[in-house]
Amino acid sequence: MQFHQTRLPNGLQIVAELNPRAYSVSLGFMVNAGSRDETADASGVSHFLEHMAFKGNDRYTADDVNRIFDELGAKYNAYTSEEVTFYHAAVLPEYLPRTFELLSILPFPSLRQEDFDVEKKVILEEIGMYQDQPNWVAFEAVMQQFFRGHPLGNSILGTSDSITALTSEQMRAYHAQRYRAGNIVLAVTGNTTWDEVQRLAETYCGKWPEGSPGRQTPANRPAPAQRVITKADSVQQQVAQMAPAPSAVDPHRFAAELLSVIVGDHGGSRLYWDLVDTGDAEGADLGYHEYHGSGAWMTYLTCAPEDVARNLARIHEIYDEVNCNGVTETEVQQAKSKVASRVVLRGERPKGRLGSLAGNWVYRQEYRSIEDDLSDLRSVTVESIRKLLDEFPLAQLSTATVGPLEALTVS
């Protein structure tokens, strides 16, 4: 696999990891635009804009976009997070030029009023759909607790009220500010040539407006906080908890990923053996989430409401034990095998490499091959995890819960 990178005069950054033996080629535009970049009166605009991207421009209608992608047999989609919006597609190599052209119109849609009005209904339905998923409700609530007063606490979807009130003018203003060439990374993986990538980018992205709006990354100063969302007719209780962890540029982040596997992977971890294997909880996971300028430990527990207090206390004991005594050499070796296998398997398909190629560039201006990831993984030791824990101990600082309980007692 061969890495290439360049930058167009308008500031668009291009990274490619090419492999002439691959069966397909994947491409994507990652825009530095997410819910953290929104003002309160336009909550949900980044995600709504992502939907509007598929409504076409002056040359292509919404029907054209849907139809042509299907004609090309493209597997395409987009997602919006707190920090980025990513438009991506995977196709057979012979369809790359046409797919590239079509994908490149997505970030600059016409934003027609009639499309906006219909799509608003779809967004409201999407909000409704997520409200019926208690784990999502708990996730969003704990983010708001942990990042209270911080832009990362902004809701990705927005609320029914904010979306209902949102105007296409607000969306245009947001788009004009965030969707600029210097704020976008084009990533390409798989079977094509670097000349072709450059040619397509110059042809279809060369006239994009310049500019790079930047982003404020204030420090997050979380205080203990708790929110209880009571749903009397639910059966299970969902509990999400967050605490500070390394940011996306912190060298501790490899140790953090490994520690989350040791302590809270969905199988074979300390939380798994003590809470899930025993049948005390349906799930008990620890995840590590990295952001620009912040990071978080995320604990997630699902169990019967009457067992919540006991399970949370048990998690607290496990975290205490890890914070005091660290982890063992055997645990580190096993977790390394697990993660290494995940890295290699995910990397086998161009589609699987695309997100990490784009993400590494957006977050760190860095190319990382599979071998780089494996080598950093191998360099993690019991001692480096000890140093990580000294700086970012496992904790249950902010809590949100959804389910039958009316109050939560946390020791």
Added chain:
Amino acid sequence: MLDQTIRTHVFENGLTLLLEPMPDVQSAAFTVLVPAGSIYDPPHGNGTSTLLCEMMSRGAGDRDSRQLSAALDTLGVQRSEGSGPSHMSFSGATLGDNLVDTLTLYADILLRPQLPEDEFEAAKASVEQTLRSTEDEPRQKLLQELRRKTYPAPWGLPSDGSLDDLPNITPEWVRRHYDRCFRPNNTIVAIAGRFNPKLIQAQIEDLLGGWHIAPQLDVPIGESVPVFEHIEHESTQTHIGISYPSVPYNHPDYFAAWAAVSVLSGGSSSRLFTEVREKRGLCYSVSASLSTLKHDGRVMCYAGTTAERAQETLDVTVAELRRIADGIQEDELDRCKARAKSSLIMAQESTSSRSSSMASDWHHLGRVTTLDEIRDRIEALTVDTVLDYVHRYPANNLTILTLGPERLKMPS
């Protein structure tokens, strides 16, 4: 054009081994299907197979639960186990270099599970946790109940089990399920990726060749009748499920059925997405897909929408399911073919996708279809053959199940 070498071998004891070496990958993936699914659950014991599945990884051979888990983790095996209607499946993927050691551990799991009685209550509690959580996921709940209404028992019973039956299940039932169902005849082992096929075949012979044949179990196939029912639920959305007759995978009309459902719901230029979501904004999620058992097949549809727009969503969706009988455009079918071609070629990048497809092919057809053959059959479809299928399997006799705050009216 698609360069595949597939090796099949049926051992004397009836176990089938399917191997597809793939040149450009580092991983190897396997799928093992054992005819021990939920249709073999004893009466009032729905969930027995799932509970057995939960017990299977709690120690095997000389290793207890933790030792087994550690051994698999050390080999980097990304695994999953589950019980479907007809089979219990064990699948996993790891680096090709670790395949031999991984298969050795799986032979222990299949032939020498410890099924430790002192872990039975914990395993049962785990299954109960999963069932309780489904109660809080309205979409999942609806689809589970739609399946129950669509296929007669035991085929439509939830493979995950049910909260009503779970308390009845004893360690003896679980052990008996293992003794009755685990056998080499009709068990399928499919492996795709980087490995030496001769060596792996010899290893499987060595590991599983001595497994003793057991009698095949027959499960009666009943009849189901269309129903229109509502489940009261305090959800934000109303969740709508629709099913109607189609054909199973081994039926000559299967690819025509696939194309008809793709016109309805394959890709974002498909009819349901266009008419229900894009034009009217009635929902975020609307889809139709083919569900296939070995002897029976159905089209299954889902839509989730807020209560006040639920009736319109149901009406528009049903109208689209029926309108396809009026005609299909040539370009609609062409798009389905383009999407299929791309999926088939990209399947060669995924060892997991190949191992599970091979296993499923063998179960349904008794052979493995090559990607080339599938492509040829799809290329051969015409608007006329698809319409002919649609006319013989129209969207009549619908089973409709809704879950949400308010009951809906049957569409005219």
